[in-house]
Amino acid sequence: MKIAIISPGPFSVPPVKGSSVEHDIDEVTKMIDPEHQVTIYTRTCATYPKSAVEENRQFIRFPYNGPKPYLRRIISHIRKRKPDVIMVENRPIYVLTLKRHFPKIPVFVNMHSHVYGSPGMISKDKMKKVVRRASGFFTNSEFLRRHFMKTCKIPAHKIHAVHLGVDVSPYQVAKIHYSIRKIRKEIGLKPEDRVLFYAGRLMRAKGVHVLLKAFKEVCEQDPLARLVIVGGTGYGSNRLNPYVRELKQLAKPLGDKVKFVNFVPSAQMPLYYQVGDIVATPSVWKEAFCRVNLEAMASGKPVITTPRGGIGEVVTHQGSGFLIPPKDWKAELPALWKLLWSAPSIRTEMGKNALMRAKQFSWYATAQGYLEVFETALKKRKAASPPTKQDLRKTG
Template identity: 25%
Template structure:
């Protein structure tokens, strides 16, 4: 049995008490390992009371808990970082105080693989020295710039698109690269309402049974295309086309941003045509998504592997997506309409919404295709491929 240590990014706890894409993914791997027990698993993470409570029933994963960075620690680190750069260059500098504490916590421990979940594209030299033959990088994004990377022995990419981007942009590509597609707990999203319950829940949000509801679920940040989706709905001359927005700028935090303010102004301008819920826990998303008729994923950047696409398919929601990153790798033309992410993206979204509004039969066919497609991206499938990657090292 391989001894594997996963190092969470350190921004949010694992188990995912506050959400977070990477944290939720790690939580899924942990829970699947509870069932199958094919890995000797350790997880390095920050924590909070809720995460500790969630971890209480997990018996086959060792959690190595790291206190979150304080403001004072960050300030001291920045000062030391600046001094070290002048004296020694970048070589032995860790990315943050969190990684200093991680390295300290792993002293004296041995693993077959140590996997940085996110973090720097080039391995911190102190980590590479400590784990010279088994330091991996789990890449959850699409590189869009040229860079150097040393110290990792294997790169796990969440899509072939991301893996190919790494090969193109890494100037000194030496590490093995392998794709392990993400997966979701499809059972969580297979719950449903009766027609009566669905209509009642719609009324609570201000929607009628006759409305055609478009769902957006994700972070409220510019690259996710929320404003473009709002403008697309605004340009549809049909008061029964409604938009349901779920999300926040930074997962479960109450952070205010200029972009959030702009989104809220657009929501207010559209009045009763939009409902904005803010952040909703992942375990409760199905209650909102089951009210919708379709889901839009209007990404304006190269999205490596958006979980919301898999979740939408598992809930039988027809998708409207942009041609972005790994999205087409996870979806299919049978369950998703794809629009270019160009200067005309708003019109593309508008036309796609109208096309699905006017064709209920097409929506039903896309729903069935999505349910079938979602079976390819379960947690069990992700875990199996992850274990295979570990065993091939």
Template identity: 30%
Template sequence: MNILMICTEKLPVPNIRGGAIQTYIGGVAQLLSKHHKMTIIGRSDPELPDEETVDGIRYIRFDSQGVLDIYMSHIVPYLESSREVYDVIHIFNRPKMVMPVSSVRPDARIVLSMHNDMFNPNKLSKQEGDAVVERVETIVTISNYIGSEIVKYYPQAESKIRTIYSGVDLSRFAPWKQSQSALRERDSIRAQHNLGNKKVILFVGRLSRNKGPHVLVRAMSELKHTDAVLVIVGAAWYSDNHISDYIAYLRAMAEKSPIPVITTGYVQASEVHKWFCAGDVFVCTSIWEEPLARVHYEAMAAGLPLITTARGGNPEIIRSNNGVIIQNPEDPSEYASHLNSMLSNLGGARQMGLQGRKLVEEHFTWNHVAGNILDVWSRVKAASVSSVDEEQPEERNE
């Protein structure tokens, strides 16, 4: 089949600036291209040409300035003028794209992948939402939580929804106890930051209040392990190291912490795995209803035990004793209690981490993700052939 993927307007593909959706597309694109002809539309970037073919995948990039309307003002005319016929158009996280794309490609089979709650009535009108649900063949969701939110607003969507969890590169993220390269990365980054044999509590993510790292800093006041250190990896936005008011506040808190707190600033996507190698416990502090943060997969692949929150899709990743769930993400004491327990029994914590690694190997590799997407596309194609057959008049024997 001839497949077109349309990424969002925020960040480019490949994921040279980071981004969960961009990482997802980058993780599966090469695997998918072994089976189908692939074109990917994404945002332009100074470091990437507007059009290129890499490893058989065609990339087309348009200016967006991070604004959907500007992005669409290029995509729609392009699709209208292009003679390329696509069997499936796979749109990522922008239900608002569906009807404009459909207007110039009325015969296209459209699949929509949802990584956030973009069907929320505050983001999408009921009239447009109804039209989108009717138009698309399948709505792929990053977690059961996102699917349930869509169904809450649009019950008629239920039969079209399919959860496909994200994935991770097992070769990049590996437990340091089982990988010589991961051990070297661990030793190197610990030496760079004078961490020695300290117990490293790791947070990785965008630094904003709804991500909750300030609660984790507060929890350090109740930590019983003076040989611990908290490392906060991230910035206000991808590839952006400006000091927001929140980051200034976070760093001021960190300076007063009885437990050392390191804030790294922005770390490139190609380098972030090193911090996972260096960690002992991974903590996701999401206060908002997180769709399901992909850092969970990276932490599990690196063999780290998880502490995450009962928000959105995050609890869906806690299985087979690979971590614990914080019920009240705004309570520092709850984090401190679990951290004290894990750091008092690092052997047990590492066993939890290895359970997570096993889960990733069994369910959350890019091969698993690509296989599930291929299944969606094949079902869409089969439905297309079936509908065409039904429209053909039966032959009669005269």
């Protein structure tokens, strides 16, 4: 099977600045069986050549100066390549142009969140057309699947929930890496400090303000408690916007108990997770999946998170972590912190459960989920097509 995968365009594949959609594309395509040929269309950048081949993957890179010229160049290349299936990543609007040029090729849309399927990004009328013309949709959680079935009236048989994966190896290897002590020292942590760790973008939807308000209560009962916040306002961006100023203001009374660390590239994150003892993801919006939880669990860290969106499909309450509604964090985080430090065996056991849970999410399983749907679509297309001259000769 020849598979064409079209990345959104603003970031490169593999990602240089840690963008999540592009990270997912890179990881899952590594696991696609070698008998399939995969062409990944992405943007040019200084880090990579315009085209490259890695085993059964070919990267074709074009300049990105807006979606229309980017997609126009991709379409020109697809005409030469003639793939069996096209997968559009997180940009349903691309489907309408692609189907005008390739009406017979099955085109799928992989939705990584609700954002680019919402009226702010695509009109309801255009989204209806996408639903009709696309061969199918993928989501990274059952929660997101149900969301699109309800809001966009996508038929159940046409939309498939396939969880993302994680490679636990780099997170486990990082546990014994010599540089962890150096990183802790650079952040300003002492050996005896007990560290609550946050990783992700600094945006209101991620609930970092909820975490800071709750952590203030933790500090009142535990003088050794420290909070490390890793991330910027965007992928590779460390702008001091109004929300970041608000966070710094909330942290100010806590002094050096709160450590802000700028954006860290995804390749270095396995090391940074080892800085923390417990990982917090206080999301207040309906997360589609929340990959940080999975990475934290791959590091063997207990997770304190919220039951928003698809998070509960990944984190098991009182198993690999705790699912606490955002409104209850201020009251419940101090009690959980006390429990996890007064009974170290609970923290250790929960870390083991977290790692076991993470191992259930593999990129190979994600790839197989995509391939099964593609193969079914191609069989249906073949069954619906009129017989070729070659077919008639065989039956003749």
